[in-house]
Amino acid sequence: RKEVEQDPGPFNVPEGATVAFNCTYSNSASQSFFWYRQDCRKEPKLLMSVYSSGNEDGRFTAQLNRASQYISLLIRDSKLSDSATYLCVVDNYGQNFVFGPGTRLSVLP
Amino acid sequence: SQTIHQWPATLVQPVGSPLSLECTVEGTSNPNLYWYRQAAGRGLQLLFYSVGIGQISSEVPQNLSASRPQDRQFILSSKKLLLSDSGFYLCAWSPRGGYGYTFGSGTRLTVV
Numbered sequence: 001r002k003e004v005e006q007d008p009g010p011f012n013v014p015e016g017a018t019v020a021f022n023c024t025y026s027n028s029a030s031q032s033f034f035w036y037r038q039d040c041r042k043e044p045k046l047l048m049s050v051y052s053s054g055n056e057d058g059r060f061t062a063q064l065n066r067a068s069q070y071i072s073l074l075i076r077d078s079k080l081s082d083s084a085t086y087l088c089v090v091d092n093y094g095q096n097f098v099f100g101p102g103t104r105l106s107v108l109p
Numbered sequence: 110s111q112t113i114h115q116w117p118a119t120l121v122q123p124v125g126s127p128l129s130l131e132c133t134v135e136g137t138s139n140p141n142l143y144w145y146r147q148a149a150g151r152g153l154q155l156l157f158y159s160v161g162i163g164q165i166s167s168e169v170p171q172n173l174s175a176s177r178p179q180d181r182q183f184i185l186s187s188k189k190l191l192l193s194d195s196g197f198y199l200c201a202w203s204p205r206g207g208y209g210y211t212f213g214s215g216t217r218l219t220v221v
Contacts (some may be wrong), residue, residue: 032208043199043212044153087153089210096143096168097203097210101152 003027004100006088010107015077021087021103023071023088032091033064035073037084038102044087078107111136115200115213122220128173128187130216132200135181140202142183143210144175147197159183160205193221 007022013019025033033050049056050062050071061074071088088100110203115132122128134140144156155168157175165175176184183200200213 020131034209036210041197041217044210045212046209049209091208096141096155096158097208098155099145099153 003098004088004090006086006100007103010049010104010106012108013078014064014108015078015080017107018074018076019078020075021073021086021088022083023032023100023104024071025069025071025088025090025098027090027092027098029068030090030092032099033071035060035062035071036087036089036099038087039084044099046059046085073106078105080107080109083107111202111211113200113202113211113213115216118214119161120216120218122190122218123187124192128190128194128218130198130200130218132183132185132213133181134202137149137181137204137208139180139205141205142177143198143201143203144183144185145201145212147199149196153199157185157207190220192220194218197205 004025026036033048035047036044037047038044042091048057048062054063063072083106085102085104087102089097092098112135141160143158145153146156147153157167158164159177162177174186198216200211205208
């Protein structure tokens with residue numbers, strides 16, 4: 001089983017739609033969780049951390065379920081500028097971080 | 110504020126030639142430093158990470174090597190490039206005791 005798995009995508013959604021991405025991780029000892037965004041041919045950039053109680057940043061909501069080892073990202077009212085690849089990131093025994101393969105989102109006009 | 114610099118942005122090298130990519134971090138001390146590679150259409154693969162000067166951990170055996178000659182300098186090298194070394198190379202740092210990565214802008218390497 002891969003350490004971090006994500007929905008394969010791509011997701012093609014119209015502007016204004018709500019879209020959810022799922023991520024599962026295998027290391028039950030992981031403590032830190034993030035969502036990163038990567039635009040085409042650019043470096044990944046931190047979108048948001050994921051806290052145990054769930055957290056929201058504008059149109060973005062992240063959820064963590066430790067029992068199921070599952071992380072989600074919800075994007076409401078999608079914008080064209082949200083088109084990117086979304087990477088789920090999990091720490092690996094606190095030494096480094098493991099990146100999921102990413103889910104590509106295309107928001108269509 | 111902290112910044113990370115990575116160069117060059119683009120590189121085309123013949124098979125068998127050497128490689129040296131450099132990454133420096135400013136505005137912080139004793140950072141954790143990382144080299145990742147992303148092949149076309151693929152996920153990020155951790156190559157090396159360092160928690161201090163001269164301390165390098167290798168995640169994937171290959172013809173690449175890394176060095177950390179100074180606290181905020183991380184170098185990725187190869188003596189002889191292979192076609193399979195083509196990819197997008199990303200340097201990143203994280204604060205000691207903290208979490209979250211900040212990436213450099215990357216080097217797109219094409220081996221021909």
